[in-house]
Amino acid sequence: xxxxxxxxxxxxxxxxxxxxxxxxxxxxxxxxxxxxxxxxxxxxxxxxxxxxxxxxxxxxxxxxxxxxxxxxxxxxxxxxxxxxxxxxxxxxxxxxxxxxxxxxxxxxxxxxxxxxxxxxxxxxxxxxxxxxxxxxxxxxxxxxxxxxxxxxxxxxxxxxxxxxxxxxxxxxxxxxxxxxxxxxxxxxxxxxxxxxxxxxxxxxxxxxxxxxxxxxxxxxxxxxxxxxxxxxxxxxxxxxxxxxxxxxxxxxxxxxxxxxxxxxxxxxxxxxxxxxxxxxxxxxxxxxxxxxxxxxxxxxxxxxxxxxxxxxxxxxxxxxxxxxxxxxxxxxxxxxxxxxxxxxxxxxxxxxxxxxxxxxxxxxxxxxxxxxxxxxxxxxxxxxxxxxxxxxxxxxxxx
Numbered sequence: 001x002x003x004x005x006x007x008x009x010x011x012x013x014x015x016x017x018x019x020x021x022x023x024x025x026x027x028x029x030x031x032x033x034x035x036x037x038x039x040x041x042x043x044x045x046x047x048x049x050x051x052x053x054x055x056x057x058x059x060x061x062x063x064x065x066x067x068x069x070x071x072x073x074x075x076x077x078x079x080x081x082x083x084x085x086x087x088x089x090x091x092x093x094x095x096x097x098x099x100x101x102x103x104x105x106x107x108x109x110x111x112x113x114x115x116x117x118x119x120x121x122x123x124x125x126x127x128x129x130x131x132x133x134x135x136x137x138x139x140x141x142x143x144x145x146x147x148x149x150x151x152x153x154x155x156x157x158x159x160x161x162x163x164x165x166x167x168x169x170x171x172x173x174x175x176x177x178x179x180x181x182x183x184x185x186x187x188x189x190x191x192x193x194x195x196x197x198x199x200x201x202x203x204x205x206x207x208x209x210x211x212x213x214x215x216x217x218x219x220x221x222x223x224x225x226x227x228x229x230x231x232x233x234x235x236x237x238x239x240x241x242x243x244x245x246x247x248x249x250x251x252x253x254x255x256x257x258x259x260x261x262x263x264x265x266x267x268x269x270x271x272x273x274x275x276x277x278x279x280x281x282x283x284x285x286x287x288x289x290x291x292x293x294x295x296x297x298x299x300x301x302x303x304x305x306x307x308x309x310x311x312x313x314x315x316x317x318x319x320x321x322x323x324x325x326x327x328x329x330x331x332x333x334x335x336x337x338x339x340x341x342x343x344x345x346x347x348x349x350x351x352x353x354x355x356x357x358x359x360x361x362x363x364x365x366x367x368x369x370x371x372x373x374x375x376x377x378x379x380x381x382x383x384x385x386x387x388x389x390x391x392x393x394x395x396x397x398x399x
Contacts, residue, residue, distance in 0.1 A: 058367060071337050072095065072338050073096070074098055078100075080113070080114075084116045093125060096129075097137060113172030122377050130167075133147055138171065141163075161212075169217040175221060176218045179211060181207045186229075204255040204256040207259050207260045211260050212263055222256075226249060227257070230242050230244045230273075230275070235272040236310055236313065239316060241274040242275055243276050246278050261298060269306055282311070284311070285328040291333075302376060307338055312325070327351050327355045330361055330365065
């Protein structure tokens with residue numbers, strides 16, 4: 001598993017720095033005949049190998065394959081080969097590991113995830129909820145959790161999540177759903193022990209530090225946007241609602257998410273939370289909340305839903321249809337749909353496909369999401385690193 005930091009460290013500039021010297025210092029034998037004067041040709045734009053790969057791969061994918069790649073699901077058990085087959089057979093873009101997927105010892109987990117990694121050059125996104133404390137799938141994680149960190153300087157949050165990220169990276173996991181950016185001051189809330197602060201300022205400083213700690217180890221995820229602290233209730237069994245205005249949200253709950261975005265978090269997880277003054281549907285299904293995240297907070301990474309099964313479990317009849325929920329979530333702007341409990345993948349794919357055919361979901365929306373996931377997965381493969389090393393070797397040979 002290559003480190004997530006390659007996404008940030010590699011790019012067009014590195015390739016250009018290596019290619020340019022290949023032709024420097026070369027001279028030909030003297031020629032008495034003056035060379036004809038020609039108009040200089042414009043320098044072609046540099047090729048980004050990851051973007052090029054994603055473009056080429058996307059052009060070969062069917063609509064169903066693109067939609068399948070937008071799904072992250074859970075397959076129980078310790079059979080790495082079986083889990084890999086489940087993902088490949090359904091064209092999934094990722095798998096989430098839960099407690100039933102964790103063997104004894106990090107070495108055993110690393111061995112299992114190496115089998116589950118997926119296609120060479122295009123690994124699956126392997127995700128886990130590793131917040132620390134009461135939410136930790138890998139029990140050997142003893143780094144301080146949120147309930148401890150909220151009373152410590154932000155630097156301690158960076159250290160804790162650096163250790164947590166290193167553990168996950170060594171275990172073959174590429175995505176951590178681990179940074180709770182909700183502002184929760186009520187000790188009676190189910191999220192109080194998992195929140196990094198009781199006010200926006202304190203939570204924001206620790207969220208940014210946690211993202212910095214994970215950098216270079218795993219892709220960081222901020223959750224649960226736009227914030228459980230503003231909407232009392234447990235979204236595992238209901239759709240918590242609040243009348244909080246957008247201005248109040250901006251003043252009291254936005255800054256930890258903003259801090260995490262500014263610190264470089266690669267994913268944001270949407271919560272099944274309904275802010276009636278902003279939109280009459282849960283944020284997961286709200287194009288308005290997606291616009292707020294992108295336009296006001298400046299986030300352009302991967303947006304992923306919280307477990308979509310939670311909508312069905314809410315008991316609200318309008319969210320009883322799993323396939324229709326998926327259509328609404330994609331239409332709202334989610335890059336990826338998460339299913340922890342169960343999912344009828346063919347039904348979900350067929351429903352989204354039908355919505356594209358009907359014009360409810362623009363084909364460009366699917367292409368954009370699938371392309372973003374291809375770029376992320378290709379970056380994690382480390383193939384760009386091999387490309388740059390090849391250029392360096394070619395340069396050495398010529399010199």
